[in-house]
Amino acid sequence: MAQTRRDFLKMTAALSAASFVGVQLPLQEQQLAHAKDAEAWHRGTCRLCGVGCRLELGMKDGVPFALRGVADARTNYGFLCMKGMHFWQCLGHKERLKKPLYRAKKSDPFKEISWDKALDIAASQFADAVKKNGPNSVAYYGSGQCLTEETYLFQKIMRGGLQTNNVDGNPRLCMASAVGGYLGSFGADEPIGSYADLEKAHCFFIIGSNTAEAHPVLFRRIMRRKLDNPEVKVINADPRVSQTSRIADKHLQFKPGTDLSLLNAMANVIIEEKLHDQAFLTNYVAFKQGKEGQDASFEEYAKFVAPYTPEAAAKTCGGKITAEDIRQVARWFATSKGTMSLWCMGINQRKQGVWANNLIHNLHILTGQLLKEGADSFSLTGQPNACGGVREAGGLCHILPGHRPVEKEKMRNQVEEAWGVPLGRIPAEPGMHTMSMFTGINEGKIKAIWINCTSPAQSLPNCNLYNKGLATDDCFTICTDIFKTRTTEFANLILPAAFHFEKTGVYGCTERRQQLTRKAVKAPGEAKPEVWIAREWAKRLAAKLNDPVIAQCIKPFEGLEEDFALPQAIWDEYTQKLTKGRDNDLRGVSYAVLARMADGVQWPAPTEEFALTGGTAKKFVKGIDPMADSESKNDLPYQFYGPAHEDRKLWIWLRPQADPSEIPDAEYPFYLSTGRIIDHWHTMSMTGRIPELLRANPHAFVEINPKDAEKLGIKPGDMIEITSRRGTNVLPAKVYEGPIEGTVFAYWHDQEANRMINKVTKDDYDPSAKEPEFKICAVKIKRISGPKPLTPFIVS
Amino acid sequence: MKRNITGIAHGLLAVVLIALYPCLVWSGPAKSSKQVHPELSKQEKYIDCAQCHTEATPQVHQEWFASLHGLAMVKCYQCHGTFETFRVTPTRQDCASCHENMMKKCPQDKACWQCHIPHTFKTKTTKK
Numbered sequence: 001m002a003q004t005r006r007d008f009l010k011m012t013a014a015l016s017a018a019s020f021v022g023v024q025l026p027l028q029e030q031q032l033a034h035a036k037d038a039e040a041w042h043r044g045t046c047r048l049c050g051v052g053c054r055l056e057l058g059m060k061d062g063v064p065f066a067l068r069g070v071a072d073a074r075t076n077y078g079f080l081c082m083k084g085m086h087f088w089q090c091l092g093h094k095e096r097l098k099k100p101l102y103r104a105k106k107s108d109p110f111k112e113i114s115w116d117k118a119l120d121i122a123a124s125q126f127a128d129a130v131k132k133n134g135p136n137s138v139a140y141y142g143s144g145q146c147l148t149e150e151t152y153l154f155q156k157i158m159r160g161g162l163q164t165n166n167v168d169g170n171p172r173l174c175m176a177s178a179v180g181g182y183l184g185s186f187g188a189d190e191p192i193g194s195y196a197d198l199e200k201a202h203c204f205f206i207i208g209s210n211t212a213e214a215h216p217v218l219f220r221r222i223m224r225r226k227l228d229n230p231e232v233k234v235i236n237a238d239p240r241v242s243q244t245s246r247i248a249d250k251h252l253q254f255k256p257g258t259d260l261s262l263l264n265a266m267a268n269v270i271i272e273e274k275l276h277d278q279a280f281l282t283n284y285v286a287f288k289q290g291k292e293g294q295d296a297s298f299e300e301y302a303k304f305v306a307p308y309t310p311e312a313a314a315k316t317c318g319g320k321i322t323a324e325d326i327r328q329v330a331r332w333f334a335t336s337k338g339t340m341s342l343w344c345m346g347i348n349q350r351k352q353g354v355w356a357n358n359l360i361h362n363l364h365i366l367t368g369q370l371l372k373e374g375a376d377s378f379s380l381t382g383q384p385n386a387c388g389g390v391r392e393a394g395g396l397c398h399i400l401p402g403h404r405p406v407e408k409e410k411m412r413n414q415v416e417e418a419w420g421v422p423l424g425r426i427p428a429e430p431g432m433h434t435m436s437m438f439t440g441i442n443e444g445k446i447k448a449i450w451i452n453c454t455s456p457a458q459s460l461p462n463c464n465l466y467n468k469g470l471a472t473d474d475c476f477t478i479c480t481d482i483f484k485t486r487t488t489e490f491a492n493l494i495l496p497a498a499f500h501f502e503k504t505g506v507y508g509c510t511e512r513r514q515q516l517t518r519k520a521v522k523a524p525g526e527a528k529p530e531v532w533i534a535r536e537w538a539k540r541l542a543a544k545l546n547d548p549v550i551a552q553c554i555k556p557f558e559g560l561e562e563d564f565a566l567p568q569a570i571w572d573e574y575t576q577k578l579t580k581g582r583d584n585d586l587r588g589v590s591y592a593v594l595a596r597m598a599d600g601v602q603w604p605a606p607t608e609e610f611a612l613t614g615g616t617a618k619k620f621v622k623g624i625d626p627m628a629d630s631e632s633k634n635d636l637p638y639q640f641y642g643p644a645h646e647d648r649k650l651w652i653w654l655r656p657q658a659d660p661s662e663i664p665d666a667e668y669p670f671y672l673s674t675g676r677i678i679d680h681w682h683t684m685s686m687t688g689r690i691p692e693l694l695r696a697n698p699h700a701f702v703e704i705n706p707k708d709a710e711k712l713g714i715k716p717g718d719m720i721e722i723t724s725r726r727g728t729n730v731l732p733a734k735v736y737e738g739p740i741e742g743t744v745f746a747y748w749h750d751q752e753a754n755r756m757i758n759k760v761t762k763d764d765y766d767p768s769a770k771e772p773e774f775k776i777c778a779v780k781i782k783r784i785s786g787p788k789p790l791t792p793f794i795v796s
Numbered sequence: 797m798k799r800n801i802t803g804i805a806h807g808l809l810a811v812v813l814i815a816l817y818p819c820l821v822w823s824g825p826a827k828s829s830k831q832v833h834p835e836l837s838k839q840e841k842y843i844d845c846a847q848c849h850t851e852a853t854p855q856v857h858q859e860w861f862a863s864l865h866g867l868a869m870v871k872c873y874q875c876h877g878t879f880e881t882f883r884v885t886p887t888r889q890d891c892a893s894c895h896e897n898m899m900k901k902c903p904q905d906k907a908c909w910q911c912h913i914p915h916t917f918k919t920k921t922t923k924k
Contacts, residue, residue: 066889071897079894082874212869220868227864243869678869692878696871698842789839 043070044517045507045600046084047145047500048681050381051075051217052509053084054599057091057501057520064088064501064521073599074614075195075513081216082693083681089690090499091521095796096482097496098525105473106490115526119533121493122450123540125476126162129447130545135164135427137447139437142169143454144383144390147505148514149570150530151389152401153557154452157538159394160421161550165406165431166446168397170454171386172434173461176769177348178379179391181357184293185365185377185651188583188642189391189403192619193340193376194511194602199225200374203233203336205329207259207360208346208775212243213678215344215380222342223247233332237262238346239673240703240739250329253740255318256671256776257660260352262326263359264657265313268305269330270366276334277368283636285365286647289654296654304654316657320740334367338374344382345675349774351661353766358653365650371621371638381510382676388508392584393574397431401574402582403643406430418577421549433770434460435763442469448476452530453497457487458683458756459748461772462726462763480530483685484795486751496527503529504567506594512616514589515600519563531570532562579603583642585627589615606630660776661764664742668724668778670708671743674757680749688751688794698792700750700757702731704781708742709735717787722746724779727759732787744781748774752793841879845872859915870894885909 041056054073058066067088071078090096100118101110113121129137140158142151146169155167182189198221211219226232226247236248237259245251254262270276287296289304296304310323333339341364347356357379364370364377381387394401404411412426432440438460440446460466470477470490479491482499502523508514523529535554542550556573560566568591575586585604588611594600602615604627616625620638623629631641633648640648664670679696680687687693702720704712714720716735721728722744731746731754739745746757762777849872850857860866874893875886883890891908892899902911911919 066893068893068896078897081869082871085874085893216869223864223867246867679871691880692873695841695878696844696873790842791839792842 042520045515047087048083050383050510051215053217064091076217079217086690090686096524101494119536119540122478122537123544125448127544133447135162139166139446139449141451142395144171144386145453146389148389148393149505149567151395152393152574153531153534153570155394156553159426160419161553165397165427168434169390169395171390174382175386176771177353180354180769183644185358185361187645190512191378194617197340197374197376201338201340203332203339205235205341207237207343209344210242210244214676235329239743240745253320258317261313261316261657264305264308265310265326266330268308269327270334271302276366280368284650286649286651288651339369341377344380351773352658353771354768355655358655362652365652385507397433401578420552435765438466441475444474446475450478452480455485455487455683461758461761461774463758464727485685498523498527498529504564512602513600516594529562531566662778664778668780670779672777672779673745673775674748677747684749699790700747700755701734703734703738703745705739705741706735714783718783719785721782721784722779724760724777729757729760730754856915863917
């Protein structure tokens with residue numbers, strides 16, 4: 001007989017009460033699934049988020065049953081979050097895509113077809129589009145979740161084979177501003193330091209990141225550092241009080257979009273109180289201003305930040321922080337033995353995303369809080385291979401493998417020579433970035449697109465607008481994925497892909513660490529690794545376009561079995577031919593080396609001997625980074641050899657406060673911000689299919705400040721309509737002191753049509769990075785009813 | 797006010813059930829822990845564990861919230877599973893997902909909770 005909820009409450013009261021008064025519960029032997037019972041534990045890297053936790057997949061009788069952390073991995077020291085613990089359930093999930101599915105028209109039902117036919121259709125559609133409309137009528141839209149080998153091979157076929165740079169990926173939506181910030185400030189992409197700095201830091205400046213939920217395992221390390229060393233300061237700057245704030249000494253709650261003012265005010269305090277590091281500035285720093293990067297001086301910089309007094313910034317920030325708060329955190333930042341800044345989408349997903357990144361770097365350069373233990377300006381990454389695959393291996397429209405700008409002929413020629421294709425084969429013009437790519441679909445410019453391992457129909461800002469184009473039959477749409485998604489609803493051809501641990505390849509996480517995951521499980525049905533799919537597609541493309549250069553692109557990989565030899569050959573080509581002398585030199589990071597390392601290798605690692613030490617924990621430091629020694633130009637201990645700054649200096653930028661592109665007004669009086677919840681990842685196509693994770697947060701909700709709720713007569717659980725100039729959602733209200741007054745906050749994972757918050761968000765983007773401003777837009781909110789029972793929704 | 801009454805009621809209930817607890821637990825043959833959690837409707841299963849337990853077992857919830865697991869957002873289901881896999885007493889394997897290295901260092905013949913107090917996770921010799 002079913003028990004009532006009241007019975008359930010009684011029982012849980014009893015059981016829990018018993019446990020805390022010391023009653024010993026019966027220990028049942030069948031509950032003890034010791035490690036020794038498992039047939040095998042297969043080592044790999046977590047499939048979710050950008051931390052790169054090392055873990056092991058447990059298998060019994062050939063069936064996955066668990067995941068556990070690897071204790072000697074320097075990423076996570078054995079710890080996993082709930083997503084890392086549970087994603088094994090995706091491996092044998094009953095809803096996995098197992099056969100290619102096709103429909104000529106998007107209004108038709110899908111039919112199962114053979115791989116041979118599917119690849120033939122994919123090749124015909126791309127070849128026909130190229131013949132009729134030119135190479136730039138086709139596009140590849142990839143993902144920070146693809147293995148490096150997959151991203152590399154697809155972009156090679158697109159650039160070297162089809163002669164288009166229309167190669168981009170979802171890291172454009174999350175990391176492009178960080179790329180622009182690092183290149184602009186340090187002359188080289190990706191962080192200088194490592195997670196190892198977390199245990200050495202004396203001050204944490206966490207801004208625009210709810211680390212506790214988006215990067216739980218790194219948050220645990222920060223938390224541990226703070227708890228073990230109460231004198232360590234934690235500053236959390238965010239318009240929303242979050243779980244991360246629980247460990248903060250000071251939470252700076254500012255009005256959305258005013259943080260540039262806050263950062264400049266901190267610089268002002270540092271200069272006013274002479275807390276800057278003059279020797280560091282003299283030896284290593286240049287000052288820049290304007291769009292073209294005209295030279296400036298320290299005095300001009302000091303004069304520039306002078307109007308950003310703590311009093312003025314406190315007022316700009318909305319009045320929830322005081323001038324003294326700003327002075328206090330500036331002093332903590334400048335005077336600690338090691339300050340580490342951490343940020344994520346709150347800084348990157350902004351109209352001024354690159355500027356915001358620059359201003360954080362400014363504080364580190366100004367104070368010399370870099371290059372020493374516990375000090376770094378450290379951008380957190382959202383996806384497991386946004387860095388390793390997309391940023392480093394050519395997954396963005398303007399960057400070739402090895403951090404090579406596409407517009408530089410010398411860089412293109414290096415790649416063309418490595419590939420054995422004619423010089424001039426790769427177009428000089430950067431391709432379409434994500435937002436222009438999907439605009440191009442709306443405008444009929446893109447006739448065929450391959451969407452790999454991501455769901456733009458849900459994850460693009462203002463997605464209603466872009467889904468109109470995807471819904472038409474004007475653009476032939478191919479999706480490679482493991483489950484159906486909101487995007488496969490717009491597909492003509494769905495190709496079933498092998499999942500993590502069902503194929504072999506490398507992920508490169510936030511701290512420049514490359515880690516190998518080998519195939520341990522057979523993919524279900526006819527699902528195949530993307531490297532096989534890409535190679536077989538290219539083979540047909542070469543025949544249909546009668547183009548031997550396309551055949552040349554895959555010639556080194558012909559005949560190799562797809563589970564190990566093929567990805568290894570692709571990895572070897574990329575690392576050996578295209579990273580030599582580049583700042584991400586990976587020549588020492590062979591599969592053989594990676595197989596020997598508990599936690600992979602950090603680049604640069606030019607030789608196997610050096611890679612076997614773990615690689616470079618801190619870039620640019622002689623004695624730690626071999627390239628700092630080999631590229632040294634003087635006797636100074638730090639050598640900034642990054643490709644973007646010919647003067648080999650760090651640059652402090654004079655960047656002003658600038659408003660977001662949309663601010664509240666009488667019609668749309670609230671700010672909307674969005675973010676991630678700990679139990680779900682991205683568009684929940686994976687986490688929504690895992691009962692533990694789904695039930696923890698079965699649907700999205702909107703957080704409303706109690707003062708705003710009171711004014712509008714909104715009570716917890718009430719159904720709220722949120723409307724922007726672009727779209728509407730209906731979500732239940734969570735009333736609590738999270739978002740600053742005048743701001744509402746919603747989660748973006750929910751697939752249900754009325755709860756997809758990207759129908760509401762704004763698609764204006766940073767003019768330099770082209771990363772959209774998901775984090776800030778103006779909305780109006782209205783209570784439409786009391787609480788209603790809601791059920792989760794997953795596309796099936 | 798309603799919340800207070802509910803809280804007092806649960807407090808009294810807890811005292812009574814603690815007294816009766818050995819009888820309740822030992823009254824039948826050993827069964828799988830999966831049978832301990834009561835059945836709920838499909839809709840009720842979409843209520844987060846903590847939402848009920850904040851009310852039903854406030855002290856447990858508070859202990860967890862103040863613990864390292866609470867701070868690090870290690871949630872109920874990570875140790876206790878969900879409805880189909882629910883276990884009152886987490887297994888060593890549950891702990892091993894994160895604490896595999898401790899499995900070798902800790903006594904092999906004891907369950908983790910015998911040394912680490914459930915929900916506070918302090919070791920029984922830890923003072924702080």
